[in-house]
Amino acid sequence: MWVFCQAPPTIQQSHFPLRTRPPSRLHSHTRHPTSSTLRPSTTDTNHQIQSLCKKGHLQQAIKALTQEPKPTQHTYELLIFSCTIANSLSDAIKVNHRLIHDGFDQDPFLATKLINMYMELGSIQYVRQVFDGISNRTIYVWNAFFQALTLSGHGMDVFDLICCMNSDGIKPDRFTYTYLLKACVASETSVSLLPKGKEIHAHVLRHGFEPNVHVMTTLVDMYARFGCVLEASYVFSEMPTRNVVSWSAMIACYAKNGRPFDALQLFGEMLLEVDDLTPNSVTMVSVLQGCAALGAIQQGKLLHGYILRRGLDSVLPVIASLVTLYARCGDLEMGRRVFDHMVKRDVVSWNAMISGYGMHGFGKKAIEVYTAMLCNKIAPSPISFVSVLGACSHSGLVDEGRRLFESITKDHSMRPTVEHYACMVDLLGRANRLDEAAKIIQDMRIEPGPKVWGALLGSCRIHGNVELAERASKRLFELEPTNAGNYVLLAEIYAEAQLWDEVQRVKKLLEAQELQKKSGCSWIEVKRKIYSFASVDEFNPHIEQLHAFLIKLSMEMKDQGYRPETKVVMYEVTEEEKERILLGHSEKLAVAFGLINSSRGETIRITKNLRLCEDCHSVTKFVSKFANREILVRDVNRIHHFKDGVCSCGDYW
DNA sequence: CTAGGGTTAG
Numbered sequence: 001m002w003v004f005c006q007a008p009p010t011i012q013q014s015h016f017p018l019r020t021r022p023p024s025r026l027h028s029h030t031r032h033p034t035s036s037t038l039r040p041s042t043t044d045t046n047h048q049i050q051s052l053c054k055k056g057h058l059q060q061a062i063k064a065l066t067q068e069p070k071p072t073q074h075t076y077e078l079l080i081f082s083c084t085i086a087n088s089l090s091d092a093i094k095v096n097h098r099l100i101h102d103g104f105d106q107d108p109f110l111a112t113k114l115i116n117m118y119m120e121l122g123s124i125q126y127v128r129q130v131f132d133g134i135s136n137r138t139i140y141v142w143n144a145f146f147q148a149l150t151l152s153g154h155g156m157d158v159f160d161l162i163c164c165m166n167s168d169g170i171k172p173d174r175f176t177y178t179y180l181l182k183a184c185v186a187s188e189t190s191v192s193l194l195p196k197g198k199e200i201h202a203h204v205l206r207h208g209f210e211p212n213v214h215v216m217t218t219l220v221d222m223y224a225r226f227g228c229v230l231e232a233s234y235v236f237s238e239m240p241t242r243n244v245v246s247w248s249a250m251i252a253c254y255a256k257n258g259r260p261f262d263a264l265q266l267f268g269e270m271l272l273e274v275d276d277l278t279p280n281s282v283t284m285v286s287v288l289q290g291c292a293a294l295g296a297i298q299q300g301k302l303l304h305g306y307i308l309r310r311g312l313d314s315v316l317p318v319i320a321s322l323v324t325l326y327a328r329c330g331d332l333e334m335g336r337r338v339f340d341h342m343v344k345r346d347v348v349s350w351n352a353m354i355s356g357y358g359m360h361g362f363g364k365k366a367i368e369v370y371t372a373m374l375c376n377k378i379a380p381s382p383i384s385f386v387s388v389l390g391a392c393s394h395s396g397l398v399d400e401g402r403r404l405f406e407s408i409t410k411d412h413s414m415r416p417t418v419e420h421y422a423c424m425v426d427l428l429g430r431a432n433r434l435d436e437a438a439k440i441i442q443d444m445r446i447e448p449g450p451k452v453w454g455a456l457l458g459s460c461r462i463h464g465n466v467e468l469a470e471r472a473s474k475r476l477f478e479l480e481p482t483n484a485g486n487y488v489l490l491a492e493i494y495a496e497a498q499l500w501d502e503v504q505r506v507k508k509l510l511e512a513q514e515l516q517k518k519s520g521c522s523w524i525e526v527k528r529k530i531y532s533f534a535s536v537d538e539f540n541p542h543i544e545q546l547h548a549f550l551i552k553l554s555m556e557m558k559d560q561g562y563r564p565e566t567k568v569v570m571y572e573v574t575e576e577e578k579e580r581i582l583l584g585h586s587e588k589l590a591v592a593f594g595l596i597n598s599s600r601g602e603t604i605r606i607t608k609n610l611r612l613c614e615d616c617h618s619v620t621k622f623v624s625k626f627a628n629r630e631i632l633v634r635d636v637n638r639i640h641h642f643k644d645g646v647c648s649c650g651d652y653w
Numbered sequence: 654c655t656a657g658g659g660t661t662a663g
Binding site: 112115116139140143144146147174175176177178179181182212213214215216217218219220221224243244245246247248249250251252253255280281282283284285286288289315316317318319320321323324346347348349350351352353354355358381382383384385386387389390419422423425426429450451452453454455456457458459476485486489636637 | 654655656657658659660661662663
């Protein structure tokens with residue numbers, strides 16, 4: 001078990017001159033022969049244009065350009081830079097025309113600059129025009145073009161072009177490889193480009209780029225984005241040299257691919273590294289994510305302290321992650337406090353706060369924060385709407401949600417995405433307005449994806465609607481045949497309706513594809529250590545004690561009116577057997593463990609990987625009353641706050 | 654001219 005280690009010293013040595021080399025010239029590659037280095041005395045107008053550019057007076061610079069018969073390469077370099085800063089495509093085109101007129105169109109240095117400029121200005125057509133227009137293509141020109149294609153989502157084109165580059169006799173360099181790898185993950189194709197990525201990986205090794213940290217880190221990141229944790233960790237472990245970025249990439253890989261524990265563990269290893277490796281804000285964001293996923297609030301508070309000591313507490317992404325950490329760990333007040341202390345807030349930090357309130361079931365509060373954001377003149381992002389609609393959904397605020405959904409188009413002139421539709425279906429479905437939810441899908445102007453149908457199926461599960469569930473699952477089985485969750489949901493719906501033949505049929509579908517139901521798992525943090533419990537777990541060292549505890553508890557509760565919700569058990573077995581299965585649910589084990597291993601008055605915080613089942617929910621309500629304990633359970637959807645026999649979700653989840 | 658990061662999610 002990873003225990004947090006001592007933070008490295010905060011103060012860094014800085015006796016040495018920070019710059020060991022004099023500032024180099026911008027680029028070492030071919031400059032135009034007319035460049036100022038070869039022709040020291042250039043005209044006054046050239047000087048004038050250059051200084052106007054440096055002062056940011058682009059319009060005047062362009063005006064002066066018309067009066068200069070022989071602008072130099074350097075003059076054009078500065079003009080191009082100015083157009084980028086001014087974000088003016090029309091001026092860029094003007095300058096470009098004049099540049100061609102002056103015979104610089106075959107200058108690879110300026111072509112590279114032009115490509116970068118048009119990329120910044122978001123015009124891939126002009127990028128292509130520049131590239132097509134130049135025959136003297138240096139590796140810089142190729143790389144700039146690849147970068148532009150990759151960043152604009154045209155990564156696929158890169159793979160065709162690499163052949164042309166080869167036949168031009170130009171060899172890919174370390175920069176080319178990073179762009180190629182990025183193109184694999186950045187391309188929007190229906191088929192995965194993972195095989196392509198592996199192919200490039202082989203090239204990288206064969207051509208001796210293994211010592212290059214940038215290339216190798218990009219490889220780690222590529223595998224991470226394809227969800228190939230094993231491959232990523234292999235590349236990482238084989239890297240001859242690693243720096244903060246490589247470590248951060250690997251930690252992020254774990255955090256993003258459902259391996260939060262490994263993320264924290266790797267962070268611990270990073271702190272122990274002897275080299276002067278100091279985690280930075282980017283590292284901390286991923287570590288905080290890991291902590292939030294684990295619900296490890298004690299570890300999280302240590303990290304918060306570390307962040308304060310390191311002075312990283314003014315970095316926006318770090319604060320947003322802290323807000324989320326506290327919210328997801330159940331300490332909404334602390335999240336709010338962090339949020340309130342922010343000097344400047346961007347849309348992401350507002351979103352974090354909105355969703356924080358949402359997952360705790362404070363829908364009205366979430367809408368309040370959303371409104372406050374608008375008052376602060378922060379434009380909502382698509383995620384703002386997902387957050388606030390999700391909040392409405394958890395609190396059953398149907399009308400408010402409807403209004404917000406309409407405001408997406410009406411007030412913010414944005415188009416609702418599938419995610420937004422999924423939120424609406426969830427909102428209506430949960431509120432048992434299944435027909436309206438189905439109608440939303442019917443009237444959708446975009447293709448309802450798996451998220452939308454999934455939201456409908458989930459609602460059918462809550463309200464036991466077999467007929468609609470069959471319709472939704474039929475579509476889902478087509479759209480994502482290998483998602484076990486969909487089969488399980490349908491089976492649960494059949495089981496609740498006592499349609500055992502159908503349950504068997506769905507289970508067979510699952511087995512035929514060798515898919516498995518995700519097994520339930522709950523965990524709890526005690527003295528900075530995580531203890532996890534699985535639903536069928538005879539190897540757990542505490543299991544006998546916990547079972548005895550639960551059996552006793554269940555008898556006491558039965559005297560007080562508790563009736564096991566045996567309908568949630570998906571097996572056709574006796575009532576007695578069902579009760580036994582229910583008592584073995586991971587969440588109850590975690591609650592029992594928490595009660596045994598914490599002191600009175602201490603809040604018990606549990607995290608679960610699936611949705612809370614009805615029986616666990618009602619048992620936890622009982623326990624909160626009889627043991628007089630506050631219990632927080634975070635399931636996949638939201639946070640349940642149990643106190644005095646009631647849950648904050650109002651039995652609506 | 655290069656690499657890693659925040660908010661949402663049935």
